[in-house]
Structures are given as structure tokens and as C-alpha cells.
Amino acid sequence: MKSTSRNFQIFVQSPDLRIPTRALIFQKPNPNLTLHHLKSSLFPATSIPHSSLFFTLNGKPLSDSTPLLQNSQIAPLSTLTLHLRFLGGGGDGGATGAESRDCYLNMYAVKKPDKVDPNEMRLSKWLNCTLSNEPLRHPIVIDKLGNLFNKEALVEGLLKKNLPKEFGYIKGLKDMITVELAEIPRAKEIGEVKFQCPITGLEFNGKYKFFAIKSCGHVLSAKGFKEVKSSTCLICHKEFVESDKIVINGTEEEVTELWEKLKEEKLKVKDNGKKTKKLKNGDVNGEGVGRLTGTKHGIEGNGINGNAKGSTKKFKAADIAPANATKAVYASIFTSSRKSDFKETYSCRSLPLGRN
Structure with missing residues (x-):
């Protein structure tokens, strides 16, 4: 119980209203004085509604009917903090009325994957191995459809027999073409690995078309072939034909064309294998002359055809x-x-x- 015969001093502050700390001294305090009377003395009703203000002491809210003097919580020299109450709910756990059923369901909906930057996808296709997705490093190979691989990763996949189905046409080293990519010197100085056309200097990043020459493995831009027209490689001067050029990471139409060429090559190899098997037992010096003897085939013992009508000698x-x-x-x-x-x-x- 506080004495009412002496002065009573407290401090009031309000960060919400940007009011600095003020000292209030009550020389002859009224024992019936409450926090409601304190708010009325500080803010007339015409400026701020009293219902929108409330006091706290040490972080605990106090009601307007709390007595200022006959209260064991409010001791002399206590600091009361005046807050502005925001009506409408939200922060106090109430509802604002702005929510809808869709908003509620979206809280539990499966999050969509982040959108992939198309530029990052393009660079990854030209600077990373198609199989392991690791940065390209020599030795580098391409398949006959123009896909880029680290040779080590591709050989490992063949040995372990775990290549994806889409690369089932790669059976061995004969289906790989070792290529030479020219590195950019200034990128190598800062620890990056980037490639370029050794003739035009165009960067190997997917913005420009590049071809690999099967006969020598050098990779040049389409602009380089166009500017310097030659039937020999512009780097090693080795002869090549137009069919030796394989487009790297080509369009859907270009890949389809390469796939048709690949199927034609397989058919030719298959047909040549069948012919060799047929002539294996009857070939003489590669001339296709059979070694059959006897009257049934009309061939004499020396392997030369005879006259089947009467000149053939009976065995x-x-x-x-x-x-x-x-x-x-x-x-x-x-x-x-x-x-x-x-x-x-x-x-x-x-x-x-x-x-x-």
C-alpha cells in the first residue's frame, strides 16, 4: 500500500507514438486514480481514441481500470509503456476477413519447383558432360548424334553397363569421336574452363553453331567454315568431305538427320557381315571361286567348272x-x-x- 501523503513519480514512454520518456510527478495523488485517468490526462479524447491505447509494464499488458497507486505492481519510479492498438485482427490471432478457401488450401499445396533459367540450361549443355553433368575436361568425345561427353565418364558407363537407355546406340570406342576444343586463354587465367572457335574466336556457349570434323576431331564454328571455304581442316590441314562434319548439340531436325545416317551405317555393316559369312567357306583368294568338287555341282576336282552334259568325270x-x-x-x-x-x-x- 503506497502512501498518499508524499509525492509519487513514474515514467511514461511510447515508441509507437514516438513520444520520448516523460517523468510524471503526482504531488497530492488521488487514491482512486487509474490508468484510464492517466490516458485522459496525456491525450484528450479529440486527438486519439482512448480505446486504441493501452499500457504495459515490463512487457505485461495492464487494463484501463488498474489503479495507479493502490497496486503492488506499479512501484514508484516505474516505467509504463504506452502502445497503440491496431484494430482489425491479424497480429492478435483474429481473422481479417481477407482470407479465402483458396488461400487456406494454398498453404498446404505442394510447392512448385523453381523455374530453371534457360540460359543456365543452355550453358550446362555446352560446358558440361551429357552423362555426368560435370564440367567438360580433356579428353572430350562426342557420339555420332553430336552429344558431348567426358571420355572417362562414358567409358566408365560402358564398363559398368549402366548407360541410360537413350544412349543404347553407344556400344564401344568405335561409337566415340575424340574432339579437340580450343580453350579461351583469359578464362583459364582466372581458373575457368571455356572454349571458343580457334578461327573466329566465337565462344562455345550455345549461341553459335559448331561442327566437329570426324577425320581429325577439331571443332570449328559454322561461321569459320563459311568465311574460309576449304576441303581441308583449317587447323591441321587434313582432307575431309562434307559428310565428315557433325553438328554439336544440333536442333531436333539436325539430330533426326544424324540418327538416320547412323541407322544407314549400321545396316551397311550388317549387310557386309552377312556377305563375308557366306563366302567364308567357298572363297579362293577373294575371287569368290568355290572349292566344290564332284558331278553334282558340275565342277571337276581342280575347282574349275566343267561341262555338266558329258565332259565331267565321274567320281x-x-x-x-x-x-x-x-x-x-x-x-x-x-x-x-x-x-x-x-x-x-x-x-x-x-x-x-x-x-x-
């Missing part, structure tokens, strides 16, 4: 009997040496009844 086992062998005995191995009444077959001879 006799006795004619090829080994040295020091009786021809009749040798011939009896294959057929009967004399006429007989009993029947013979290829594998055995049947004897007449009574002889066994």
Missing part, C-alpha cells in the same frame, strides 16, 4: 587311293567292290539269310 574312290594301298580294298570302304544279291546302305551292308 571314283579308287582314283584317289593312298600310295601302297590296294584300290579294290580302298574302294570297298565306300561301296561294294563287286556285284552281289544283298542290299547295301550308306552305313551298313545287309547280308542274305543263311550267311550270318
Whole structure:
């Protein structure tokens, strides 16, 4: 219980209203004085509505009916903080009326993935390995559709047999083409790996079209081929034809054209394999002359075609009997040496009844 016979001093501050700390001294305090009377003395009703103001002490809100003197919480020299109450809800847990069912459902909706920068996708396609997505580093290879790979990553995928299905046409080293990409010197100085056309200086970043030459592996821009028209490589001067040029990371139409060429090459290899297999047992010095003998094929023993009508000599086992062998005995191995009444077959001879 505070004494009302002496002066009573407190401090009031209000950061919300930008009012600096003020000292209030009550020389003859009224024991019935409340915080409501304090607000009325500080702010007339015409300036700020009293309902929008409230006091706190040490962070705890106080009601307007709280007595100023007969209160154990408010001691002399206490600091009261005056706050501005924001009506309409939101911060106090109430509803503003602005929410809708869609807003509520969106709170629990699955977040959409962040949009990928198309420039980053383009650079990744030209500067990273298609298989491992790691930065390109020599040795670098391309397949016959113009995709870029780190050779180490591609060979590892072949050995482990875990290449994705879309690269199923890559069976071995014969399906890879080692390429030479010219690095940009100024990028290498700052620790970056970037490539360019060694003729025009155009950067290898997807903004310009580039071709790789199968015969030598050098990579040049389309502008370089256009400006210096030549049937030899502009770097190593090796001869090449137009079909040796493979577009790198080409358009859908260009990739389709390369795919058709790849299928044609596979068909040619398959057909050549079949022809070689057919001639394997009958080829003589690569001339395709068969080694068949006998009257059935109309060919004499020396491998030269004879006249099938009458000039062909009939095969006799006795004619090829080994040295020091009786021809009749040798011939009896294959057929009967004399006429007989009993029947013979290829594998055995049947004897007449009574002889066994």
C-alpha cells in the first residue's frame, strides 16, 4: 500500500507514438486514480481514441481500470509503456476477413519447383558432360548424334553397363569421336574452363553453331567454315568431305538427320557381315571361286567348272587311293567292290539269310 501523503513519480514512454520518456510527478495523488485517468490526462479524447491505447509494464499488458497507486505492481519510479492498438485482427490471432478457401488450401499445396533459367540450361549443355553433368575436361568425345561427353565418364558407363537407355546406340570406342576444343586463354587465367572457335574466336556457349570434323576431331564454328571455304581442316590441314562434319548439340531436325545416317551405317555393316559369312567357306583368294568338287555341282576336282552334259568325270574312290594301298580294298570302304544279291546302305551292308 503506497502512501498518499508524499509525492509519487513514474515514467511514461511510447515508441509507437514516438513520444520520448516523460517523468510524471503526482504531488497530492488521488487514491482512486487509474490508468484510464492517466490516458485522459496525456491525450484528450479529440486527438486519439482512448480505446486504441493501452499500457504495459515490463512487457505485461495492464487494463484501463488498474489503479495507479493502490497496486503492488506499479512501484514508484516505474516505467509504463504506452502502445497503440491496431484494430482489425491479424497480429492478435483474429481473422481479417481477407482470407479465402483458396488461400487456406494454398498453404498446404505442394510447392512448385523453381523455374530453371534457360540460359543456365543452355550453358550446362555446352560446358558440361551429357552423362555426368560435370564440367567438360580433356579428353572430350562426342557420339555420332553430336552429344558431348567426358571420355572417362562414358567409358566408365560402358564398363559398368549402366548407360541410360537413350544412349543404347553407344556400344564401344568405335561409337566415340575424340574432339579437340580450343580453350579461351583469359578464362583459364582466372581458373575457368571455356572454349571458343580457334578461327573466329566465337565462344562455345550455345549461341553459335559448331561442327566437329570426324577425320581429325577439331571443332570449328559454322561461321569459320563459311568465311574460309576449304576441303581441308583449317587447323591441321587434313582432307575431309562434307559428310565428315557433325553438328554439336544440333536442333531436333539436325539430330533426326544424324540418327538416320547412323541407322544407314549400321545396316551397311550388317549387310557386309552377312556377305563375308557366306563366302567364308567357298572363297579362293577373294575371287569368290568355290572349292566344290564332284558331278553334282558340275565342277571337276581342280575347282574349275566343267561341262555338266558329258565332259565331267565321274567320281571314283579308287582314283584317289593312298600310295601302297590296294584300290579294290580302298574302294570297298565306300561301296561294294563287286556285284552281289544283298542290299547295301550308306552305313551298313545287309547280308542274305543263311550267311550270318
